Amino acid sequence: MVNTASPSPTSFPASVKAPNRQPTEERIRKEEEQFNWQQLADKALVGEALTRLEARSVLDAPDAVILDQLAAAYRVRRHYWGNRVRLHFLLNAQSGLCPEDCHYCSQSKISGAEIEKYPLMTTEKIVAAADRAHQMKAGTFCMAISGRSPSPAVFEGVLDAVRTVKSAYPMRVCTTLGLLNENQAQQLKAAGVDRINHNLNTAESHHEDICTTHSFQDRLSTVQAVQAAGLTTCSGGIFGMGESDEDIVDLAMSLRSLNVTSVPLNFLIPIPGTPFAERDELTPQRWLRILCLFRLLLPAQEIRIAGGREVHLRSLQPLGLYAANSIFVGDYLTTPGQTAQQDFAMIQDAGFVIENADELSD
Numbered sequence: 001m002v003n004t005a006s007p008s009p010t011s012f013p014a015s016v017k018a019p020n021r022q023p024t025e026e027r028i029r030k031e032e033e034q035f036n037w038q039q040l041a042d043k044a045l046v047g048e049a050l051t052r053l054e055a056r057s058v059l060d061a062p063d064a065v066i067l068d069q070l071a072a073a074y075r076v077r078r079h080y081w082g083n084r085v086r087l088h089f090l091l092n093a094q095s096g097l098c099p100e101d102c103h104y105c106s107q108s109k110i111s112g113a114e115i116e117k118y119p120l121m122t123t124e125k126i127v128a129a130a131d132r133a134h135q136m137k138a139g140t141f142c143m144a145i146s147g148r149s150p151s152p153a154v155f156e157g158v159l160d161a162v163r164t165v166k167s168a169y170p171m172r173v174c175t176t177l178g179l180l181n182e183n184q185a186q187q188l189k190a191a192g193v194d195r196i197n198h199n200l201n202t203a204e205s206h207h208e209d210i211c212t213t214h215s216f217q218d219r220l221s222t223v224q225a226v227q228a229a230g231l232t233t234c235s236g237g238i239f240g241m242g243e244s245d246e247d248i249v250d251l252a253m254s255l256r257s258l259n260v261t262s263v264p265l266n267f268l269i270p271i272p273g274t275p276f277a278e279r280d281e282l283t284p285q286r287w288l289r290i291l292c293l294f295r296l297l298l299p300a301q302e303i304r305i306a307g308g309r310e311v312h313l314r315s316l317q318p319l320g321l322y323a324a325n326s327i328f329v330g331d332y333l334t335t336p337g338q339t340a341q342q343d344f345a346m347i348q349d350a351g352f353v354i355e356n357a358d359e360l361s362d
């Protein structure tokens with residue numbers, strides 16, 4: 001029964017003050033005016049770098065303006081990539097047993113995570129995984145191995161697998177093998193590797209907080225060795241590891257000056273047994289702001305939503321595609337992803353299309 005004595009939604013007893021909406025509206029207007037995100041997109045579209053202040057403003061912005069930021073990032077993404085989405089398939093071809101101490105990684109020597117550990121897979125197993133990747137419509141088959149850098153025997157095994165996969169499938173092959181020198185990169189290129197991944201991971205100033213067994217400079221040198229060998233590079237970062245906004249801007253600017261081709265953005269999955277097991281710093285909106293920043297600072301690059309997509313973006317995953325143009329289909333190194341069918345449906349529902357392997361431009 002309706003209680004006719006109840007006040008209407010807009011009438012308040014004399015003792016209760018009606019809420020004054022003015023400050024909130026004023027605050028939102030000021031927030032929206034603080035930076036014009038479309039002007040940042042204009043700069044990105046003519047190849048101009050954002051200033052540090054502008055880059056920081058993208059990360060500092062309130063959740064209320066996230067759709068405006070995504071609209072600006074989408075204008076840049078659409079200019080370079082249309083409505084295409086690239087799919088990568090990741091195989092962990094050698095797991096665990098790593099002598100390094102990357103604090104985020106379940107495969108490190110200091111990790112107590114319960115993961116499967118195995119030496120380099122046989123070529124036959126790797127080819128079977130490449131077949132799965134092809135069936136999942138992946139344009140790029142990414143083969144990763146744990147470890148600081150490959151032993152001669154493992155390196156030979158990788159070369160053999162690459163040759164076999166390349167002769168059987170039209171996919172691009174990318175390898176992630178740890179630290180490499182130019183000679184190794186040249187051998188990989190000769191075997192048919194199209195691209196090598198080696199992430200800078202974070203800003204130089206933050207690197208010691210996440211790993212002590214190799215340096216930021218070691219990582220940088222690998223990226224430069226790969227480029228010297230004439231291969232394109234895939235290099236990105238991991239977020240949610242205690243880095244500051246300044247660190248994130250530093251990383252984006254380092255990747256811009258290296259002119260890397262592909263940029264995977266990983267968001268920490270805090271794995272029990274690793275030193276970062278308790279870290280919980282990310283919200284879906286912060287994730288999206290980081291994606292927008294990288295699109296605006298690296299406008300023409302392939303920006304990939306990598307590890308942590310399902311965990312951190314959750315129901316906002318489709319929004320990520322308005323800034324990024326690439327995702328992993330299938331599982332990650334040691335954690336599962338959602339099914340390929342769910343990814344296909346998400347892409348289609350959001351109005352995007354999967355890029356075929358023979359359409360890959362670089």
Ligand code: SF4
Pocket residue numbers: 098099100101102105106107108109145146147148178
């Ligand atoms: S990220 Fe690579 S190098 Fe670092 S611990 Fe994990 S497997 Fe080893």
